[in-house]
Amino acid sequence: MVFAAVFAGGVGSRMGNSDTPKQYLELGSRPIIIHTIEKFFINEKIDEIIVLCPKPWVAHTRSLIAKFIPEGKKISVVQGGDSRNGTLENAIKFIEENYETDENTVIVTHDAVRPFLTHRMIEENVEAALEYGACDTVVPATDTIVESENGSIISCIPDRSKMYQGQTPQSFRLKELERVLASLTEEEKAILTDACKIFSIKNKDVFLVKGEVFNIKITYPYDLKVAQTLLKGKDDND
Amino acid sequence: MINAVYRLVAPGMIDVACTEPNLKTSVILRPEYLSICKADQRYYLGNRSREALKEKLPMALIHECVARVVFDPTGHFKKGELVVPVPNTPTEDDDIIAENYRRSSHFCSSGYDGFLRDYIDISYDRLVRVPEGLDLRIASFTELISVAVHAVSRFEKFSHGRKNSIGVWGDGNVGFITALILRALYPDSKLYIFGTVYEKLGYFSFADGTFHVDHIPENLTIDHGFECVGGEASRFAIAQIIDIINPEGSIGLMGVSESFIGVNTRMVLEKGLRLFGSSRSGVADFERTMQILEDNPQIAEYLENLIGNVVEIHSIPDIHSAFSQDISRNFGKTVLKWMK
Numbered sequence: 001m002v003f004a005a006v007f008a009g010g011v012g013s014r015m016g017n018s019d020t021p022k023q024y025l026e027l028g029s030r031p032i033i034i035h036t037i038e039k040f041f042i043n044e045k046i047d048e049i050i051v052l053c054p055k056p057w058v059a060h061t062r063s064l065i066a067k068f069i070p071e072g073k074k075i076s077v078v079q080g081g082d083s084r085n086g087t088l089e090n091a092i093k094f095i096e097e098n099y100e101t102d103e104n105t106v107i108v109t110h111d112a113v114r115p116f117l118t119h120r121m122i123e124e125n126v127e128a129a130l131e132y133g134a135c136d137t138v139v140p141a142t143d144t145i146v147e148s149e150n151g152s153i154i155s156c157i158p159d160r161s162k163m164y165q166g167q168t169p170q171s172f173r174l175k176e177l178e179r180v181l182a183s184l185t186e187e188e189k190a191i192l193t194d195a196c197k198i199f200s201i202k203n204k205d206v207f208l209v210k211g212e213v214f215n216i217k218i219t220y221p222y223d224l225k226v227a228q229t230l231l232k233g234k235d236d237n238d
Numbered sequence: 239m240i241n242a243v244y245r246l247v248a249p250g251m252i253d254v255a256c257t258e259p260n261l262k263t264s265v266i267l268r269p270e271y272l273s274i275c276k277a278d279q280r281y282y283l284g285n286r287s288r289e290a291l292k293e294k295l296p297m298a299l300i301h302e303c304v305a306r307v308v309f310d311p312t313g314h315f316k317k318g319e320l321v322v323p324v325p326n327t328p329t330e331d332d333d334i335i336a337e338n339y340r341r342s343s344h345f346c347s348s349g350y351d352g353f354l355r356d357y358i359d360i361s362y363d364r365l366v367r368v369p370e371g372l373d374l375r376i377a378s379f380t381e382l383i384s385v386a387v388h389a390v391s392r393f394e395k396f397s398h399g400r401k402n403s404i405g406v407w408g409d410g411n412v413g414f415i416t417a418l419i420l421r422a423l424y425p426d427s428k429l430y431i432f433g434t435v436y437e438k439l440g441y442f443s444f445a446d447g448t449f450h451v452d453h454i455p456e457n458l459t460i461d462h463g464f465e466c467v468g469g470e471a472s473r474f475a476i477a478q479i480i481d482i483i484n485p486e487g488s489i490g491l492m493g494v495s496e497s498f499i500g501v502n503t504r505m506v507l508e509k510g511l512r513l514f515g516s517s518r519s520g521v522a523d524f525e526r527t528m529q530i531l532e533d534n535p536q537i538a539e540y541l542e543n544l545i546g547n548v549v550e551i552h553s554i555p556d557i558h559s560a561f562s563q564d565i566s567r568n569f570g571k572t573v574l575k576w577m578k
Contacts, residue, residue, distance in 0.1 A: 028240070028258045035258075038239035042266055042309045042357070044317065070262055070311050115240050116256065119268060119356050120552075120578055214242070214254055230256045231240065 001047045001105050002126055003174075004040035005091040008033050008053040008061065008112035009080035021057065022218055023112035024064075028231045032218055033061065034068045035115035041073050043119060045126045046108065049073060050094055052080035052087045053112075084193050085181075092178060105174040106130060109195065113218040114168055116230070121169060124209045129171035132207040136196040138164035139211040167211040170196050180204060244354040244554060244578075245296040249284030252554050255296065257351070259359030265315060267305035267323060267358040267365075269576040271378035271548075274564045275302055276468075277494070278347060282561045287496075298351040300574075301325035304368060304377035305358055312362045320368040322380040322528075323353065323360050324521050338388070338518035345518065354557065356578065366524040369532045375548060375573050376541045380527055381519065382571075383541070386416040387530060388523040389464065389490050389516035390423060396514050397488035400461050401427045405482065407451075407475040408466030409433025409442070411544060411571060412492055416466050417442060418541070422534040430460060432478070434471075438569050441543060451478060459484050468493025477502055485509040492516050546570035551578050 008023045023033040033051070040046045053061050061077045069075065078094045080087040088109065095101060106129045110117060121137055128135035141163035149155040177195065180202050184192065192198045196206045218224055240256045247253045259266060278299040280286050286294075304322050307315040315321065325346035328337040337343055346352045368377050404427050406417045413431065421429055421444050431448040433439045439448040449455070451474070463479035465472055472493040479489050480502050489511060506513065519527075531537055546567050549560040551574050564572035 030258075035240045038261055042239065042261065044308065072309070116242070118242055118578070212242075212254075214256075230254075231258065 001099060001101070002045055003091075003095055003105070003107050004046045004049045005088070005107055005109045006033070006036055006040065006049065006051045006112050007080065007084070007087050007109060008051055008057070009084070009087045021054065022224075023053075024057070024060070025218075025224060027115060027218075027224070027227050030068050031064055032115050032227075033112040034064055036110065036112050036117070037065065037069060037075065039115070039117055039119075039122065040108075040110075041069055041075070043122045045123060046073070049075040050091055051075060051077045051112070052091055053077065055079045085189055085195075088195060089181070092174065092181075095174065101174055103173065103175050104130065106171060107174050107177065108169045108171040110169040111217055114215055115218070115227070116212070116215045117169065118212060118215070121209060121211060121215070125169045125171040128207040128209050129173055132205055133176045134170075134172045134196060134199045134204060135207040135209050136170050137167045137209045137211040137215070139167065139213055139215075141165050164208065166194070166196070167215050167217070169209075170194075172199075176204070239357075241359065242356040243298050243351055244557060245298045245351070246281055247296040249282060249291070250558075252354075252557055253296070254554070257355075259357060261309065262311050264359035265307060265312065265362050265365060266309040267321065267360065268308050269303050269305045269353055269355070269358060270320070271304050271374050272300045272353055272574040272576060273302040273379040273382070274300065274561065274572045274574070275382065278352070279561065279564060281347075283565070285496075294349045297347065297349065298354040299347050300352040300354050301345065301347040302379045302381040303353040303358070304374050304380065305353075308357065310362065314362040315365065320374070320377070321365040322368060322377060322524060323358055324364045324366065324524050325352070325381060326518055326520055327361070327364060328520075337520040364521065366521065366528060369528055372531060372538060373542065375545045376538055378573050379544070379571050380524060382411065383415050383419070383531070384519040384523040384527040385492075385517075386412065386419045387527045388519040389416060389492050390419050391523065391526065392514055392516050393462065393464075393488060393490050396512055397462050398486055403428040403430065403460045405430045405432060405460035405463040405479065406466060407432045407463065407479060408468075408493065409435055409438040410466065410569065412468075413464075413466035414441065414544065415541070416464055416492065417445060418537050419530065420464075421445070422530060422537055430458070432475070435568070441569070444540060451475070454478070454482065458482060460487065462488045462490075464490040464492060466492045469495050470497065473499045480505045480509070480511065483509065483511060486511070488512045488514065490514055490516055544570045546572055548573045548575055550575045553578065
């Protein structure tokens with residue numbers, strides 16, 4: 001089975017003065033999170049969808065799904081964790097408690113605030129996870145990446161041609177992911193917030209899936225403006 | 239849901255835009271194969287008037303496509319079914335005027351987004367099922383075949399009953415397909431092809447005769463004719479048809495031209511000819527096309543010769559590559575395998 005785990009754990013602290021977590025803000029005719037879920041809903045490779053959100057937003061998320069998304073695929077809304085790793089662990093726990101899993105079970109994890117993901121990205125994530133065990137969606141870095149150890153002086157400037165910007169989805173064979181997570185110490189868990197990084201540190205290959213520049217993460221008010229602009233076409237065109 | 243649409247924003251420039259298909263009303267399709275039409279190429283190259291470009295761009299190109307049903311909230315189609323979307327969308331009913339001639343109808347890739355999109359959202363009544371076993375690369379240009387079928391359907395309506403000989407002017411794709419349809423529907427008629435390139439005329443092996451337009455036998459006549467030339471050259475083709483055609487014959491005009499084309503009206507009057515225009519097609523033509531292809535499997539065998547380059551599309555540069563490969567084709571279709 002292939003599960004999509006939509007991470008909607010953000011509480012909106014970075015989104016201007018709005019108290020609403022950014023994934024619930026409207027983009028076009030519906031909340032951002034709904035756009036994201038819909039992409040997994042219509043993709044044939046995805047069997048079931050799990051949405052992980054803060055506890056106070058679980059009921060609201062269920063209502064939104066019932067309002068906007070037609071019948072046809074099971075969508076479960078589950079409480080997320082305190083951290084990204086915690087949310088990932090909750091997703092795994094939910095799957096293990098409710099489904100039969102095996103070495104071919106795949107989990108496609110995705111940020112709720114990246115509604116612009118495409119059909120191809122989902123397809124290639126599932127294929128890459130099955131073939132390589134883990135994959136990350138990336139685009140080549142366009143800006144030069146500068147590293148600084150102390151925040152004031154450059155310690156190194158890596159070769160840009162080898163640099164990529166990480167997006168989501170990130171996808172894994174579930175059993176492999178569980179084994180890697182189980183091998184972490186509590187200290188490692190606290191600092192390793194990215195599942196692909198965990199794989200990489202544990203010397204596991206993570207395949208690169210080509211992302212899209214427009215697969216933006218809606219984090220700041222500026223991002224929402226960009227997203228709204230992307231949605232504006234010719235007025236009479238759609 | 240947010241859908242990525244790949245729009246031509248200026249000649250030679252394609253950019254992504256996003257739209258919001260409605261999952262509760264529209265059938266959602268995933269393109270499998272698409273095919274480039276001459277009209278797309280004219281937009282891509284900027285070979286349209288400045289006014290037309292200003293009015294119609296930005297828009298996604300391509301109106302020839304075969305796609306797979308991803309989701310149908312209306313319950314008419316099963317997930318995974320192969321269908322051809324009809325690019326013409328009528329906005330009003332009319333008992334007399336066909337949907338493709340109503341001025342109010344919308345047409346994909348002519349002022350409205352074509353099928354270069356991650357998903358196509360479309361009404362269920364604009365979809366036609368693909369017969370089992372039909373090569374999807376051929377199915378990708380069903381729309382072009384339906385245009386020929388539409389023209390022949392009009393010919394059936396307008397022409398008199400004597401159809402001993404039919405001439406087709408034009409040795410390109412439209413001429414080839416129109417001739418194939420005529421061959422299937424009028425097996426007892428003599429079918430003659432008139433063109434300018436011997437190599438291309440050689441492809442019409444199913445016809446009873448092929449002639450270079452400069453070397454037509456003096457005693458050759460036809461009962462009816464089709465002009466599938468287009469552009470400036472359609473002037474000469476129409477003149478030649480009028481010269482050769484027998485009185486009271488019908489002439490189907492199918493070639494698009496950007497300029498005004500003069501017609502020898504004196505001979506049209508003297509011979510009592512009927513000239514009829516034919517453009518685009520509607521759902522009924524698509525359905526008839528599928529039936530003709532099913533009843534006449536030899537047509538698909540000939541149509542295989544039209545499949546030119548098949549270009550895999552993973553990115554916008556791949557789309558540019560497909561259009562640039564298409565420019566250099568003088569016969570056949572450029573087919574896009576959609577993997578974006």
